[in-house]
Amino acid sequence: MTGSPLLSVIVAAHDLQGGLDSCLRSVLAQSFTDLEVVVVADPSSACRTDVAEAHRRGDARVSVVHLDATASIGRIRNAGAARARGEYLLFLDSDHLLWGGTLRAMADRLDACDRPDLLLFGHTRLHRGQSWPGAAAGLLAGDDGRPFTLAQRPDLLAAPAYSWDRLIRRGLWTRESLAFPDGLHEEVTAMHHALFTASRIAVLKWECVQIRRRHTQHPAGSPDGTPFDVFARYEDSFELLGRSGQSAAAPHLFTRMVRHYLFLLGLSGHLSTRERPRFFDRAGEHYQRFLPEGYERPPGREGVKFQLLSNGGYSAFQAARLPAMARALLPHS
Template identity: 70%
Template sequence: MLTSPLISVIVIAHDRQGGLEGCLQSILCQSFKDVEVVVVADESPECRPAVVEAFARSDERVSLVRLDGVVGVGRVRNAGADRATGRYLLFLDTDHILWDGTLQAMADRLRTCDEPDVLLLGHTRLHKGRSWPGAAAELLAGLDSRPFDPADRPELLGAPAYVWDRLIRRDFWAAQALSFPEGLHEEVAVVHRALLAADRVAALKWDCVQIRRRHTQHPAGSPGATHFDVFDRYEESFGLLGEYARTEAAPFLFTRMVRHHLFLLHLSGCLARSERPQFFRRASEQYQRFVPGGYERPQGREGVKFQLVAGGGYGAFQSARIPQLARGVLSRP
C-alpha cells in the first residue's frame, strides 16, 4: 500500500476452528477499503500461512508476518503491531468476524470524534447458535455520545479486558510503549494501561465484532503459560492505579479481578483438580491484599462467592459448588 491506511487489523493466524477464511472475508469484503490486514503466523501446526498467502495474492491490503518457532499470543500480537502502518490498531483472532458496514461506522466515528486515543466497540458472542450481547453492553450503552476523559468513567475498569473490542491509536500505542506480555491473560494489563493513560476515549454503540469461539482458551495458547499468570496481570493493573493516581477506580477493578478469578475456578477443564486449591489460595490472597476500604460486595449468590474467596476456605467454597454441579449434571439431556 502506498499510503498509510486508517485502520490496521492484526489477525493471529492460529486457526483451531477453521475460521480464518471467514474472518478475513468479513474484513476485506466491506465497502470501506482504507484498511490493511496484517496476519501473523508462527510455526505452530494450527497456523495456515498458505491460506493467508492466497488472500495476499488477490488483495494487496493483506500481508503475512512469519515468526520462527512456536511463540505465545503476546509475541504474535506485538509482531503485528510492529508491522502495522495504520493510524489505528484492531486486534482480532480467527474466530472473530466483523459485521457488514462496521469498518465504515468506525471510520465515521473516528472522524466525528476527532480521532480519540481509544474507540470502544460493541460485540456479541455466538454460543449454541444464539447471539448473546457482550458483557459490557450495558456499560457501553450508558456512555456519552461525545468523547470523554476516561478518568470521569472509572467503571470502565470493571469491564472485561478484551483488546478486540476497541481501536487503539497507533501513535498512542507507541508513545505509551504498550506491548503484550508473555503468558496467558495477556490483554488485562495492556487494556487497563491504555484506559488509564488515554486522554480521550469515545464509543461506537454498534455490535461490530462477533466472537465464535467454541473453546474458552485463546486459540493461540502460549508455550509454558498457565492460568496462574492471571495473578501477575492484576498485580500490574493495581500497580497502574497507583502510578496514574486513580484510586477511585479500585472498587471497579477489584470486582473485575474477583469475577475473573471465579470464572476460571468455575470453568470446566480450565484448572486441573490438583491446581484448584492453590489457585483458590492465590485468589484469596489477592482479595485480601487489594480489597478497597469500605468495599461492598455484589448482592445475591455472587456476593456469597466473593465472601467465600475473602474467607480463604477452599473446603467451604467446594461445598458451595456441589449443588451447582449436581444441577448441571441432572439438567443434561
C-alpha cells in the same frame, strides 16, 4: 497501497476451528477500504499460512508476517503491531467475524469524536447456535455519546479487558510502549494500561465483532503459559493504576479481578484438581491485598462467592458450587 491507512487489522493465523478464511473475508469485504490486514503466523501446525498467503496474493491490502519460532499469542500480536502502519490498531483472532458496515461505522465515529485514543464497541458470542452480547454491553449502553476519560467513567474497568472490542490509536501504543506479555491472560495488563493512559475515549454502540468460541482464551495460548499467569497480570494492573493516580477506579478494577478469578475457578478444564485449591488460595490472597477501603461486595449469589473467596475457605466454596453444578446437569425443558 500508498500512504498510511486509517485502520490496521491484525489477525493471528492460528486456526484450530477452520475460521481464518471467513474472518479475513469478513474484513476485506467491508465497504470501508482505508485499511490494511496484517496476518501473523508462527511455524506451528495450528497456523494456516496457506490461507493467509492466498489472501495476500489476492488483495494488496494484506501482508503476512512469518515468525521464525513458535510464539505466544502476546508476541504474535506484538509482531503485528510492529508491522502495522495504520492510525488505529484492531486485534482479531481467526474465529472472529466483523459484521457488514462495522468498519465504516468505526471510521465515522472516530471522525465524529475527533480521533480519540480508544474507541470501545460491543461484541456478541456464538456458541452451539446461540448468541449473546458481551459482558460490557450494559456499560456501553449507558454512554451519552461524548468522549471522556477513565476518570469520568471508572466503571469501564469492571468490563473484561479484551483486545478485540476496541480500536487503539497507534500513537498511544508506541508512546506508552504498550505490549502483550508472554504467558496466558496476556490482554489484561496491556488493555488496562491503554485505558489508564488514554487522553480521550469514545464508544460506538454497535456489536461489531462476533466470537465463535465459548471461552475467551486464545487457542494459541502460550508455549510456557500457566493459569497462574493471571495473578501477575492483576498485580501489574494495580501497580499501573497506582501510578496513574486514579484511585477512584480501584473498586471497579477490584471487582473485575475477583470476577475473573471466580470465572476461571468455574471454567471447565482450565485448572486441574490439584491446581484448584492453590489457585483459590492465591485468589484469596489477592482479595485481601487489593481490597479497597469501604468496598461493597455485589449483591446476591455473586456477593456470596466474593465473601467465600474473602474468607479463604476452599471447602466451603466447593460446597456452595455443588448445587449450581447439579442444576447445570439437569435436562432443560
